[in-house]
Amino acid sequence: MRPNFLLAIALTTLLALASTAAAADPLPSWNDGQTKQTIVQFVEEVTTQDGPKFVHPAERIAVFDNDGTLWAEQPMYFQLAFALDRVKAQAPQHPEWKDQEPFKSVLADDLAGVAAGGKKGLLALVAATHGGMTSEEFEKTVRDWVATAKHPRFKRPYTDLVYQPMLELLAYLRANDFKTYIVSGGGIEFVRTFAEPVYGVPPEQVIGSSVKTRYEVRDGRPVIARLGEIDFIDDKAGKPVGIHKFIGRRPLMAFGNSDGDFEMLEWTTSGTGPRFGLIIHHDDALREWAYDRESHVGRLKRGLEEGPQRGWVIASIQRDWKVVFPFEK
Amino acid sequence: MRPNFLLAIALTTLLALASTAAAADPLPSWNDGQTKQTIVQFVEEVTTQDGPKFVHPAERIAVFDNDGTLWAEQPMYFQLAFALDRVKAQAPQHPEWKDQEPFKSVLADDLAGVAAGGKKGLLALVAATHGGMTSEEFEKTVRDWVATAKHPRFKRPYTDLVYQPMLELLAYLRANDFKTYIVSGGGIEFVRTFAEPVYGVPPEQVIGSSVKTRYEVRDGRPVIARLGEIDFIDDKAGKPVGIHKFIGRRPLMAFGNSDGDFEMLEWTTSGTGPRFGLIIHHDDALREWAYDRESHVGRLKRGLEEGPQRGWVIASIQRDWKVVFPFEK
Numbered sequence: 001m002r003p004n005f006l007l008a009i010a011l012t013t014l015l016a017l018a019s020t021a022a023a024a025d026p027l028p029s030w031n032d033g034q035t036k037q038t039i040v041q042f043v044e045e046v047t048t049q050d051g052p053k054f055v056h057p058a059e060r061i062a063v064f065d066n067d068g069t070l071w072a073e074q075p076m077y078f079q080l081a082f083a084l085d086r087v088k089a090q091a092p093q094h095p096e097w098k099d100q101e102p103f104k105s106v107l108a109d110d111l112a113g114v115a116a117g118g119k120k121g122l123l124a125l126v127a128a129t130h131g132g133m134t135s136e137e138f139e140k141t142v143r144d145w146v147a148t149a150k151h152p153r154f155k156r157p158y159t160d161l162v163y164q165p166m167l168e169l170l171a172y173l174r175a176n177d178f179k180t181y182i183v184s185g186g187g188i189e190f191v192r193t194f195a196e197p198v199y200g201v202p203p204e205q206v207i208g209s210s211v212k213t214r215y216e217v218r219d220g221r222p223v224i225a226r227l228g229e230i231d232f233i234d235d236k237a238g239k240p241v242g243i244h245k246f247i248g249r250r251p252l253m254a255f256g257n258s259d260g261d262f263e264m265l266e267w268t269t270s271g272t273g274p275r276f277g278l279i280i281h282h283d284d285a286l287r288e289w290a291y292d293r294e295s296h297v298g299r300l301k302r303g304l305e306e307g308p309q310r311g312w313v314i315a316s317i318q319r320d321w322k323v324v325f326p327f328e329k
Numbered sequence: 330m331r332p333n334f335l336l337a338i339a340l341t342t343l344l345a346l347a348s349t350a351a352a353a354d355p356l357p358s359w360n361d362g363q364t365k366q367t368i369v370q371f372v373e374e375v376t377t378q379d380g381p382k383f384v385h386p387a388e389r390i391a392v393f394d395n396d397g398t399l400w401a402e403q404p405m406y407f408q409l410a411f412a413l414d415r416v417k418a419q420a421p422q423h424p425e426w427k428d429q430e431p432f433k434s435v436l437a438d439d440l441a442g443v444a445a446g447g448k449k450g451l452l453a454l455v456a457a458t459h460g461g462m463t464s465e466e467f468e469k470t471v472r473d474w475v476a477t478a479k480h481p482r483f484k485r486p487y488t489d490l491v492y493q494p495m496l497e498l499l500a501y502l503r504a505n506d507f508k509t510y511i512v513s514g515g516g517i518e519f520v521r522t523f524a525e526p527v528y529g530v531p532p533e534q535v536i537g538s539s540v541k542t543r544y545e546v547r548d549g550r551p552v553i554a555r556l557g558e559i560d561f562i563d564d565k566a567g568k569p570v571g572i573h574k575f576i577g578r579r580p581l582m583a584f585g586n587s588d589g590d591f592e593m594l595e596w597t598t599s600g601t602g603p604r605f606g607l608i609i610h611h612d613d614a615l616r617e618w619a620y621d622r623e624s625h626v627g628r629l630k631r632g633l634e635e636g637p638q639r640g641w642v643i644a645s646i647q648r649d650w651k652v653v654f655p656f657e658k
Contacts, residue, residue, distance in 0.1 A: 058531055135573060179533070192577045202387055203577030204508070213573065215566040215592055222592075222599050224573045237544040244464060244542065244553045246575060248521045248532030263544055263551075270551050 026172040029165040029323040035278075035315045039169070042276045046252065047176050053274045057177040061251040063243060063264060064170070066184035066191055066208075068257040068298040069280055070199060072161040074289040075152065076111070077297060079186045082145050084114075086129040094128075103128070123230065131211050131228030135189060138226055142193040156327065159198050164323045166255075170199055173253070181251070183243060184208040185235035185260055189226075207242045209234045235260045240267035257282065258298040265303070265312055277312035279303045284317040287324045355501040358494040358652040364607075364644045368498070371605045375581065376505050382603045386506040390580040392572060392593060393499070395513035395520055395537075397586040397627040398609055399528060401490040403618040404481065405440070405626060408515045411474050413443075415458040423457075432457070452559065460540050460557030464518060467555055471522040485656065488527050493652045495584075499528055502582070510580070512572060513537040514564035514589055518555075536571045538563045564589045569596035586611065587627040594632070594641055606641035608632045613646040616653045 030036040045053040046060065067073040087097070087106045097103035102121035105113030114121060130138065151158050170180050182201050184191050188208030195201040212231040213224050234242040240263050243251065254261070254268035257280040265277040282298065283290050292300040307314055315321075323329055359365040374382040375389065396402040416426070416435040426432035431450035434442030443450060459467065480487050499509050511530050513520050517537030524530040541560040542553050563571040569592050572580065582605040583590070583597035594606040611627065612619050621629040636643055644650075652658055 058525070061533075188574070189577070196387070204390075204575065206577065210574065213570055215569045215596065217595070222569065222596050224569065240544045240551065240553065241542055245517070245539065246533065248518070248535065266546070267544070267551050 026175065027165065027168050029168055029321060029329075031320055031322050033320060035313055035320045038313050039276075039278070042253070042274065043173065043176050046274055055252060055274065059249065059252060060173075060176070060178040061181065061247060061249060062173050062178045062253040063181045063183045063247075063251045063255070063268065064166070065256040065258070065261045065264070066182050066186055068282065069255055069261070070162060070166050070170075070182065071158070072151075072163075072288065073298050074291070075297075077186065078151075078158045078161075079190050081149065081158070082142065082190070083125050083129040085145060085149060086141070087125070090128070126211065126230065127228030130187060130190075131226050133226055135213065135224040135226055138189055139193050142190055146194055154325075159194055160327055161325060162198055163321070164326045164329065165321045167199065167326070169255075170201070174200065178253070179205060181205045181207060181243075181247065183234065183239050183264060185233070185239075187211075188234070207234055207246045209238075237263045239264035243267065252276065254278070255280070256303070258300050259302050260298075262302055265307075266310070269310060269312065277307070277310070278315055279307050279312055280315050280317065282317055284321075284324070287328075288317055355504065356494065356497050358497055358650060358658075360649055360651050362649060364642055364649045367642050368605075368607070371582070371603065372502065372505050375603055384581060384603065388578065388581060389502075389505070389507040390510065390576060390578060391502050391507045391582040392510045392512045392576075392580045392584070392597065393495070394568075394585040394587070394590045394593070395511050395515055397611065398584055398590070399491055399495050399499075399511065400487070401480075401492075401617065402627050403620070406515065407480075407487045407490075408519050410478065410487070411471065411519070412454050412458040414474060414478060415470070416454070419457070455540065455559065456557030459516060459519075460555050462555055464542065464553040464555055467518055468522050471519055475523055483654075488523055489656055490654060491527060492650070493655045493658065494650045496528070496655070498584075499530070503529065507582070508534060510534045510536060510572075510576065512563065512568050512593060514562070514568075516540075517563070536563060536575045538567075566592045568593035572596065581605065583607070584609070585632070587629050588631050589627075591631055594636075595639070598639060598641065606636070606639070607644055608636050608641055609644050609646065611646055613650075613653070616650075616657075617646055 027036055045051060046055040048054055064070055067077055071078070084106050087103055091097055091107055097107060102114045102117040102125055146157065146159055149158060150156060151161055154161060173180055180201055182191060182195055182199070182205065184207070186208050188206055188210050191208050192203040192206045195206050196203065210231040212227040212229045214227060216223055216225050232238065232242065239261065243264065250271040251268045253276040254265045255278050256265055269275040269277040279300065281292065281300065282288060291298060292304060304314065317324065356365055374380060375384040377383055393399055396406055400407065413435050416432055420426055420436055426436060431443045431446040431454055475486065475488055478487060479485060480490055483490060502509055509530055511520060511524055511528065511534065513536070515537050517535055517539050520537050521532040521535045524535050525532065539560040541556040541558045543556060545552055545554050561567065561571065568590065572593065579600040580597045583594045584607050585594055586609040598604040598606040608629065610621065610629065611617060620627060621633060633643065646653065
């Protein structure tokens with residue numbers, strides 16, 4: 001055979017291999033590099049039957065924080081934006097709010113004033129916007145808000161601000177027989193309204209903070225009444241408690257972005273056998289936001305300092321994500 | 330063709346049909362009759378694609394009470410037997426129990442004395458036998474007990490006293506893409522230790538009563554510490570609350586046996602679209618036990634009175650179950 005012909009064959013083969021690899025890449029929005037490689041290698045190892053690190057599908061549980069991990073959390077937690085919008089929408093029925101904190105500050109768009117109200121103000125806000133209705137009424141309120149509210153910077157629905165690389169990761173893990181769970185500091189019923197269409201995560205795989213509820217039969221019709229009182233805070237040390245309560249076994253993989261996820265990663269990665277922890281570092285002010293140690297929202301300090309020595313992967317949005325939001329594609 | 334030959338063909342066909350039907354029967358331990366027919370018809374309707382009652386697999390949630398529905402509950406709740414055994418096992422380390430109720434009565438095998446302690450005595454019993462250890466330690470204690478304890482009447486492990494017809498029903502529903510959940514008044518971590526091997530129900534599909542827990546790092550090792558305080562009672566009106574909290578959608582089918590399951594069946598069957606509720610009536614003193622309105626354990630009164638007009642099926646163990654326990658086969 002002539003050398004040209006051999007070269008042609010070699011080139012064709014290479015192109016074919018390259019195109020197969022591209023077609024098979026389950027994480028196209030992740031740049032090639034150590035982060036992506038570490039994820040894929042872990043998943044391949046625990047799913048290789050007869051391999052030394054094989055894990056039975058029943059034990060393949062992956063837990064994801066929501067705010068800052070699956071969708072954005074700036075300039076404020078999206079659920080806080082929901083609560084502020086609800087105060088404004090309900091204000092005509094509550095003339096007394098004009099002189100009552102934290103509502104007065106909310107109506108004046110004075111976020112510093114809202115923050116000054118501290119825990120007491122926040123609880124009053126939760127009670128007024130998240131309690132005093134049935135679970136069905138609350139669900140409808142959230143759905144309506146999600147369908148109409150727009151993010152101030154991107155002028156798009158909040159559910160557009162989900163991270164494309166994380167959507168691919170969720171799908172990749174499910175294709176490998178993982179059960180994917182959301183473990184959010186946000187409200188369980190808030191996140192459940194969109195988790196299935198947006199993330200492919202069914203309501204029963206969403207864990208979150210909650211208000212107390214009560215079963216009542218009203219005029220012969222049973223309802224779940226949402227009370228204005230906090231039942232459970234699914235944040236920090238609450239995350240492993242929530243995981244243990246709802247799932248009852250230790251996850252294999254955990255993904256977070258702030259120190260609120262520290263204990264979840266600690267609990268996950270201290271289990272026996274192969275375990276995986278990853279922290280997303282928001283370091284891309286151009287495409288998203290850059291914040292960590294000094295941020296009020298999504299503060300990340302301990303995770304950056306202790307994560308690497310604990311074997312956790314620190315993913316950089318700037319370096320590791322080819323695409324951030326689905327609408328960029 | 331000769332009539333004899335035709336007859337032979339007809340007979341062969343009939344026999345073949347009969348044997349196919351027998352081979353395909355997913356509920357062989359249920360006697361033919363209205364109860365079995367109603368169950369099968371419901372499942373066929375909600376799984377018939379393009380049928381008027383089709384339900385998407387994601388919505389196919391079936392919830393089962395445990396005590397008296399999946400396994401027996403006489404002469405006392407099996408978890409109470411566990412608690413009493415634990416008191417006896419721990420007594421040498423607690424000499425003070427000899428003079429302290431409810432422990433004094435437990436150690437004297439005086440059940441009436443234990444009962445006389447009321448709620449206060451019961452909470453002390455829970456704290457002493459279900460709290461003050463890590464979740465891993467508790468799990469091991471339950472596993473050891475399940476492996477060694479024997480039921481007083483049948484002289485067999487308690488996990489032998491599961492109902493064969495219900496095991497078949499669980500498997501039948503899962504084969505039809507249902508997610509099967511246990512919603513027990515018993516302890517969530519107690520039931521989780523055996524739910525997967527015994528019922529094929531993974532820990533994340535077990536809902537139950539719970540004690541408060543706390544995440545702690547002890548000498549660098551994270552644990553879930555079980556506190557001696559009740560967190561949630563998953564009984565009566567607590568069952569729909571637990572279902573809503575853990576699953577976040579209304580079940581399609583609910584199975585119970587006592588008035589502790591009334592609200593769970595009410596919540597389930599008051600949903601829109603096709604819904605199914607069934608109550609097991611313990612009316613077979615010979616093979617199992619006969620009890621209902623007057624029983625302290627598994628009392629069933631309101632369900633018997635209101636169930637039929639609410640469209641709930643009342644299953645009779647005597648009439649509907651060919652086999653009660655797997656060891657009878």
